[in-house]
Amino acid sequence: MNTAQMQMRLKQPKPFGASRLWTELSILFRIQFALIRDSWVIVLLLATMFPLTTILFMRFFVADPTPEMMVQIIAGNMIFGVIIMGLNSIGQEISMQKHQGHFTFYASLPILKLNFVAANLLRGLMSTVPSFVLLGVIGYWIYGVNLQLSWALPFVMLLSLTSIVGLGVCIGFWSPNQQLTSMLAQLLMMVVTFLSPVMVEMNQLPKMLQWLSYLFPTTYAADALRTVLLHGWTNGVMLDCAMMLLYSCLTIFIVNRLVSWRV
């Protein structure tokens, strides 16, 4: 190809059709998936152990819990698992990719950044879903509470994951260095888990934290999950889902538009 033909290609790049987008996303996902292919047991343990021990601890700690309290604990720990994987692990993993020069490789290819982000999101989902389900099953078994198995459960679960994973992706992309990312991700993880209505009910928190917690997607995720597990699909769940959808779109938009990897 000579210079003139290259110039033509620059000015009129090949159109990006749906099939090209799908190919790109599936390959990028396979590259991301390969990273956890050999260590899925560790990934699962990491996402499960912390919330699982919290569930067990609360079982011994709380005497005669009401069904609402039991669901609060089960749903809270399911969301805690999502936070560990989606915010902490994915944030640190993307930061590692950035600082080890992986972006240099990806940016040298004619791919859309949105697809790279989506591949990371999918990987986050892949890592989180097993622990999410496992915690639900174990929580149900330990507390023996009668949970509603609503059609809305997978939908709420998916939105919880995408809204929270987005936070991890953002932290990873913006990371100035790996140490800071690690500290920031862990700090945020503790704040959103224990100082927002994930493990406890909203009215148990001080007023200031109640207001602050409206900024975190985990508040809506925990509320939606609790309500779905107790009553199935309600208008309140719909509102929570709308908020989570907004968070998912917002984080993807921010990463795609404001974070540059080429220049």
Added chain:
Amino acid sequence: MSEFVYEVKDVSQVYKKGKTMVTANDRISLSIREGEILGVLGPNGAGKSTLIKQLVGQLKPTKGQVLFCGEDIIKHTRSAASLVAYYAQEPHVLSALKVHEALAFTGRLRGMATRDAEKQAKELLEQFDMADWGGKQLKQLSGGQKRMVGIGTALIGHSPVLIFDEPTNELDPKKRRLVWQLIQERNREGATVILVTHNVLEAEQVVDRAAVINHGRLLAIDHVSTLKQKVDQRLKFELTIGSGRRAEAVAALQPFGIVQESAENRLQLLVEKQQASRALAFIVEQEELPILEYALMPPSLEDVYFHIDHAARKEALIS
């Protein structure tokens, strides 16, 4: 219509490191012609990699402009990525993939059809003598093998512009020769190649033109032969002397030119062209001195590199 693949126009790159401003590139201007192999030479920290990142559109210059086929690369980074294959380092990013996956996936991300990407990945592995390693994960390979796969990721897809950053580091001599052969082969097929390397002696066999960079400045850019002519017109004899006879040899050779000791039993004799035949006759015919081996060496690209770098340092000291 631009006749150049790249035009770098007065490009500078300044960044903040702590409280100080560091100049990575300082007013670099150069053009790269279609179908040539340009070697970018310079010591560590000279600004070579910064220049390359500007060429592939991963770094926006603080000042100046990089034109790719006449167009500002900053405005066309993704389209340019479909025309420029860049080998930056060993592909840690793909380390969890199997070798054939790493190659074929990269080809497909460059827009190749699945069948073509698979076929080319297989061909490359055969060329690399790594056909049996296709099913292994990259992380199971040696450093040299990983580097070969990395080079393969740049070669797959037959991009019209190839940029390699230190492609032969960590490779054994056989693999290094293979890499240079492949680069020349792609160049004969029409690819423009930009090559960053420390290995000046090997690069000399491959490059058409060389750009010497140090302290972020372009010190020289020209055809290798032209650069050599600018350096030193003297001829250089490389001599291996029998042990314990060095002082005697130095004394005997001094009338012909400048004698330099390059190692324990090795000497370099620099002679003016008009003295060359007399010096050669002495070396060949003498019987007293145990000269075990001798060779007449033209100035190498390495000599050019050191000469230009030395001259630039001297100039900096004076100014």
